[in-house]
Amino acid sequence: MLHSIFGFSLLSQLGIGFICVIGAIKAYLLWVKGVCTSRNKLTGKTVIITGANAGIGKETAIDLASRGARIIMACRDLKKAAAAKGQ
Numbered sequence: 001m002l003h004s005i006f007g008f009s010l011l012s013q014l015g016i017g018f019i020c021v022i023g024a025i026k027a028y029l030l031w032v033k034g035v036c037t038s039r040n041k042l043t044g045k046t047v048i049i050t051g052a053n054a055g056i057g058k059e060t061a062i063d064l065a066s067r068g069a070r071i072i073m074a075c076r077d078l079k080k081a082a083a084a085k086g087q
């Protein structure tokens with residue numbers, strides 16, 4: 001009986017169920033984590049980011065740079081800053 005629900009095989013039903021669960025988890029995380037999804041171009045803007053070699057500062061620098069901003073990385077450790085700049 002289970003094999004013929006909506007005309008899908010059991011394997012297809014499991015696959016669709018899996019995709020739905022993953023999609024729901026991703027939507028939930030996007031909602032609770034407050035991820036910035038802006039694709040606005042930042043060409044011509046200059047941003048100074050403290051602690052830009054790690055964590056939130058680094059992720060922010062990567063995102064803003066990918067959208068065209070000029071980034072000034074304000075870091076206390078120049079070796080770490082240079083390593084992060086290359087990523």
Ligand SMILES: NC(=O)c1ccc[n+]([C@@H]2O[C@H](COP(=O)([O-])OP(=O)(O)OC[C@H]3O[C@@H](n4cnc5c(N)ncnc54)[C@H](OP(=O)(O)O)[C@@H]3O)[C@@H](O)[C@H]2O)c1
Nearest residue numbers: 050051052053054055056057058074075076077078080081
């Ligand atoms: N991660 C989260 O989910 C979260 C959530 C809410 C709030 N926060 C807050 O957001 C801030 C950054 O979090 P994070 O997870 O990105 O931390 P992180 O990965 O530890 O990065 C911290 C950055 O700040 C720099 N830094 C630390 N102490 C410093 C000091 N005394 N002077 C100058 N620079 C210093 C570090 O430089 P070095 O690499 O040289 O140490 C590094 O670049 C923290 O205040 C944290 O409490 C984080």
